[in-house]
Amino acid sequence: MSSGPSPCITWVDERVQVTVECCGVASRIAGAEHLAVVLPEAATVLDLFEVLAERSTEMAELLARCACARGDAIVPRGTQLADGDELALLPPVAGG
Amino acid sequence: MQQQDTPRIQSTPLSLDVLLAHTERADCGALAIFAGTVRDHHEGRAVRSLTYSSYARVAEKLIRDIEAEIAARFAVPVCRAVHRVGALGIGETAILAIARGAHRAETFAAMQALVEAVKHRVPIWKEEFYADGSSAFVNGCTLVAAEDLPPAESRLHCTPTQSIES
Numbered sequence: 001m002s003s004g005p006s007p008c009i010t011w012v013d014e015r016v017q018v019t020v021e022c023c024g025v026a027s028r029i030a031g032a033e034h035l036a037v038v039l040p041e042a043a044t045v046l047d048l049f050e051v052l053a054e055r056s057t058e059m060a061e062l063l064a065r066c067a068c069a070r071g072d073a074i075v076p077r078g079t080q081l082a083d084g085d086e087l088a089l090l091p092p093v094a095g096g
Numbered sequence: 097m098q099q100q101d102t103p104r105i106q107s108t109p110l111s112l113d114v115l116l117a118h119t120e121r122a123d124c125g126a127l128a129i130f131a132g133t134v135r136d137h138h139e140g141r142a143v144r145s146l147t148y149s150s151y152a153r154v155a156e157k158l159i160r161d162i163e164a165e166i167a168a169r170f171a172v173p174v175c176r177a178v179h180r181v182g183a184l185g186i187g188e189t190a191i192l193a194i195a196r197g198a199h200r201a202e203t204f205a206a207m208q209a210l211v212e213a214v215k216h217r218v219p220i221w222k223e224e225f226y227a228d229g230s231s232a233f234v235n236g237c238t239l240v241a242a243e244d245l246p247p248a249e250s251r252l253h254c255t256p257t258q259s260i261e262s
Contacts, residue, residue: 023151024221025233064246067239069219072157077244088151088219094236095148095179095220096132096191096211 014041016083018048024091026066029058039081046077048087065092099174104159105152105220107182110189119174124196128207132191134184138234142227148181148190151219155179162213170206172197177214191215 020035027033030052039047045068053060067074069088081087100118112129134146163175174196184190193211197203214220216237225231238245 021151023219024149024223028233065238065240067219067241069151069154072153074154074239074241076241088154090151090154090219090239091221091233092236092238093216093219094222094234095150095218096215 015039016041016043016081016085018081018083018085018087020048020052021086021088023088024093026062026089026091029062030055030089043081044077045075045079045081045087048081049077052089062091063089066090102178103156104178105150105155106178106180108180110178110180110192112192115176115178115192115194119176119194119196121173121196124173124198124203126195126197126200126203128195128197128200128203130191130193130207130211131189132211134186134188134190136186138224141224143186143224144227145186145225146184146190147223147225148179148184149221149223150179150181152181155218155220158218159214162210162217166195166206166210166213170195170197170202170209172202172206175206175210177210179214179218179220181220 015038017036017038020037022030022033022035037048037051039051049063053063067090068077069075069090070085074090102118112131136143159177163177167173167175172195174194177191177193179191180189191211191214193207193214195203195207195210197206217239219239222234223231224234
């Protein structure tokens, strides 16, 4: 009998789960202030955006002008994500 | 009084007196002050109130980075900006920005650059509430990195207000 990991555990290990805080108008369009998204291993911010864009046409249009933050920094779309990352979706800004 | 580091994003009313007291400098002969207040109209619509929100983790860092950048560019010792979040009524102060320098020319220029940078580069959002009961987020500047933008896209205010009615 094999002593290796079960297929179920292997499946979980090959994915990353991130949470996304939807700021400003993004929360209205997403219909939630926080989203949990499961992505393939080595997924990037761009991969995340492609998944989120499937929620609606309006969301896809907004994402084209959204930045992504991780921690206290805005990260490029090529940034690779890690399991447990806490991200924020930053729509165009209008302070002042 | 020595400069004190205080939050740049605040949910309580902004105080010019506190800002001035925290940034006093004996070597500065010029002080430029800007206050942005909530007005009662926007693009022909009567505005009753605003709600500002921010992503504070990035906003706090970016405002400090901008202050340092502008202070270095214009050679002024003090640049400081604070922005209010939460529900604001007409006439309330949304942003205070000050610069202190040896002379007026560079101090005026630094203060103006500081305000523009905070408006365009810091994750703060404004939702307007109108007299007819509707509301809308004001569209502004994208924070998307230049390399991630389509070739024709501009970072600055390039589109009319895009309202998401609610």
